[in-house]
Amino acid sequence: MGAAVAEEFRLFFRTALYVGGAGLVYWLVSLDAPGTVLLVALTLALLAFVGMAIFLAPRGAGAEGRSGVLGLLNRYIGFHEPVDAAPPLESGPELVPLGSAWPIITALGMVVIGLGLIFGAWLSLPGIGLVVWGAVGWLTQLDRMG
Amino acid sequence: MTTVEQPMPDAQRRHVLKHADDGLIGWLTTTDHKRIGILYMVSAFIFFLVAGLMSLVMRAELAIPELQLLDLQTYNQLFTMHGTAMIFFFATPMVIGLANYLIPLQIGAPDVAFPRLNAFTYWLFIFSALIVFGGFFVTAGAAAFGWYGYPPLSTKTFSPSVGADLWVVGLLLSGVASILGSVNILATIFALRAPGMTMFRLPLFTWNILVTSILILFSFPVLGAALALLFIDRNFGGSVFTTAGDPLVYQHLFWFFGHPEVYIIALPFFGVVTEIVPVFSRKPLFGYKAFVFATILIGAYSFSVWAHHMFTTGAVSTVYFAITSFLIAIPTGVKFFGWIATMWRGSLWFATPMLYVVGMMAMFLIGGITGVFLASPPIDYAVHDTYYVVAHMHYVLFGTSVFAMFGGLFYWFPKFTGRMLDERLGKVQFWLLFVGFNVTFFPMHQLGIDGMPRRIGDYAAERGWNDLNLLASGGSVLIAVAVLLFLWNFWTSRSLGLPAGDDPWGGHTLEWATSSPPPHHNFTSLPPITSDRPLLDLRVRGPVRQGGEPVGPSEDERAGADDGGGRG
Structure with missing residues (x-):
């Protein structure tokens, strides 16, 4: 303690x-x-x-x-904080990120899946495809850029 | 501005990458928190205009008795979509937009913790909103059961339109976006604060956004659950909320989200007010920790008052919810007294942001007091579902969010664009909005007491509601003129406004320590952070080394400059 x-x-x-x-x-x-x-x-x-x-x-x-x-x-x-409290939990080098098309593709995919729930399961298939494509692109973007 | 440089870590500088493209592709693929913040704010303002247009059509219909412009079903769609758009697609995203732009700047960070997740949440929000509005373009039209979608009215039996399904799915996805956005903001505040920025040196706007994010994190999943079950009831043969199940459970779930949602909208705008009041009173904020404490208390209390929206069901404990609802007035009162004490004996400067803030305080006070009345079950039983409630919630929601939003936009527009909004137009707009708002909504208290139910598109002339309805409709035109004036001001000032410089108001917080607009990486150097008002410290005390001896004015000068305000 x-x-x-x-x-x-x-x-x-x-x-x-x-x-x-x-x-x-x-x-x-x-x-x-x-x-x-x-x-x-x-x-x-x-x-x-x-x-x-x-x-x-x-x-x-x-x-x-x-x-x-x-x-x-x-x-x-309590509402007491030591004067010398270390502010961040832990922070490494920050990146100022490049643009990325993957978020908009993934979001579009999710919405198409949602529409598939209403208009028919067939519509969810391209939605799932977009989400998978977007997620893979998102996760591998920085690796591909070296 | 004179600063003793606190250089950014080398590693951070190394990774500063080139600016994104300025063209359409650049905006579609941006992950810069400032651009995403602007996208959020512009989108939210467009939805505000659309929802405002719906309210103008409704007020035109209600100006005189009988039906003239609309049929009843269209009227139902309009008030449903007006409420939905104002709550989910204007007020909440406007808050997220301001937070996106300002939080990293206020805590001295180069961006949010998860920039691509930030972009994802924005696009998911936009697509969700389009889905909900898409209801207007399907057979039988948009959802028409009120913005909280109570079953059994919202079940397939009574609302068979596809527009209702679009409403459910759109709000569900929008909720996912809000939850992910709140995670991002929490991670940013917890993990990316600059050296020296302890939790009790966070600007009050950031504190309010922090508590708001916690409210979103724990309340939106409940809404998501309610909407998912409603969707299952509607489309997959479920019976959770049908009369075979228990429709009241939906009300519990909805309001367990819905009342924190009121504070999700209000708290950030309280934060805006708390930023503006000390700057335009030329004093440090009075009672910093009291503000933090009050913010946390309001957030906690908001989770225990939900069923005061359900008094008239007769199925909830009126005593419990009346007492917990009354309790919220205490921390809210602490904030009011803190604002007044900050202004007390200050050198008040009634520039446009301060006008809006004082206007907001007056309007929210009226909404708060009528809220205390409504928290009293006997009064609530008498005026439930009347125009009294419409008046109350507009004083709370419009009075807080729209007045403080304009205050915040006038205050931070110079930071966003490097140019000032026109002050004279701003003041004219304020008075138009102030008069228009009160002429529109104050008479509704009396209409409610006279028994006029909410959500009716038609009323008989002999009911005696004619004059006050005509007055309210006239007031709504003034509000529309005020908003158009702001649009004109915004459009002309972004290219022709006076150059603002880095810090036109003499701000206290870190966002004013960088250029206007800020560079992509936000800061090239930071002033020392030894309190919640680092820039005021810098002006009063001169350059101070981080953790070292102050240089500049003598001890006596500093003591003199510190008089007139203090932190709790």
Whole structure:
């Protein structure tokens, strides 16, 4: 313990605490299944991000002052950020990208698939072709450019 | 501008590649966040014009009793497509467009985290919108069941048109685009911030977009699920939402998305306001952390209020949803007080962006107060599905998004183009819009209280709604004139406007530290980032080395310059 959890993830934790609490109260007040399921599902989805935070948090580094329960609360849901907090999680060399035709081709393919759902499965076939063509082009574009 | 250079990493410079082609192919294949931002904003504005035109036709129909221009089915299609277009194809993409252009600039990044995914989401959004509008060109016309598509009205039995299927599939794909866009923005904010840009130094616009992206990430999948099940009910014999299943489940799913959607639209425009107010008050923002806290709270609360749209079903807990809905007024009030405290004793400069921001605050205040009334179940039961609700939601949505959008466009247009919009035309446009908006929508409160239902294309003369409807229709013409004036201003200023320079307003945030318009790679150097207002620091304190001693004015001068505002 003692590692500071990045603010990026405390954000999710605070929200999960609120939504989880709201879900519990909602169930007790209403016994309504659909709404409770939605709130519980949202809490779990938010907690998945918190799990990632704990996984990614630097061990033993960036510890914040207070210990005990208050220190724990501050680390996980507080609004304190160390002055020298390292800003990015991790960043390598950034690319300023070239243009690419693959996104528009892939998007067009997805839309044709969607239209196929309405006008007939036959129309989905060219859509699938476009998506596969677009995705392969997209994934291999940088390799082909060396 | 004087800056102590904080050079971009060598690796970053090495990979700066040549500019994309300026021609049509260049725009179709662009992955530059600024170009994609402009594409989003221009597309969203076109949809705003189209949806606005629909509302003008509806107001013309309603100006006097009985039917003159439209048949009832066409009227139903128009209000459905008006709402759909304004929510999904104007307000949301306008937010995404502003975020696309501004977020990398505000955090000191060369682009978004996933540039090609960014292009993909834009094209998927455009194609989805075209699919939805394609409903007008099929037999039986476009969807005609209201923008939230409640079953059983939206089932095949009652809405057999192919236009309804196009609506479902189009919105489903548009939702996918929004989710992917939010992932991109979150990754950009989390991973591409410049050295020194900690989370609590992020500009408030970026904070609002961050919370908005989280709302999109967790609410649009629920809409997607609802639409997919509706599509299965309509076309594959499902019975999830039919009377054999439970139509109310659709309402739960829809509003679990739908209420966060209100804040998906509102929060970024709150962010726009929070950027503009301190710059035009000549003061640092009052209560930075209070704004952040309020933004997060609004986002969290928005997930627990959905069924206040369902009070009259009699199947939800009115007490629970009334209390949670009232709670939202608290963080919203914190923001209002923060804006007022920032203006308090400031050196106020009522240039056009500030006029729009103050107008937005006034309009949103009215929408917020009527929202508190509607959160009270007895009042909601009385005015549900009347024009009172139409008035309320337009004060909230139009009052926030359109006023703040124009404020933001006047504020950032110089950054986008290097030229100023005409201030005089801007002020005339503001007053036309302000008067037109209030003349159009304020009477609707009274119409609602008088019992006029929403979504009717016809009413009898003896109901006593004639004068207020005529007044509202007259106001809508003023709104149209105001929008036309903006188009004229935009068209002439982009080539003939006064040169803006890099920072015409004395901005506080990083986007004003680069040229106007910015180069493809955004920055060649960055000022030191030691607070949420690096450019104001630079002006007040002079050049400061990153993490080092300030150089320039003395301690006393700095202390004097810091008076009059502070961070919470």
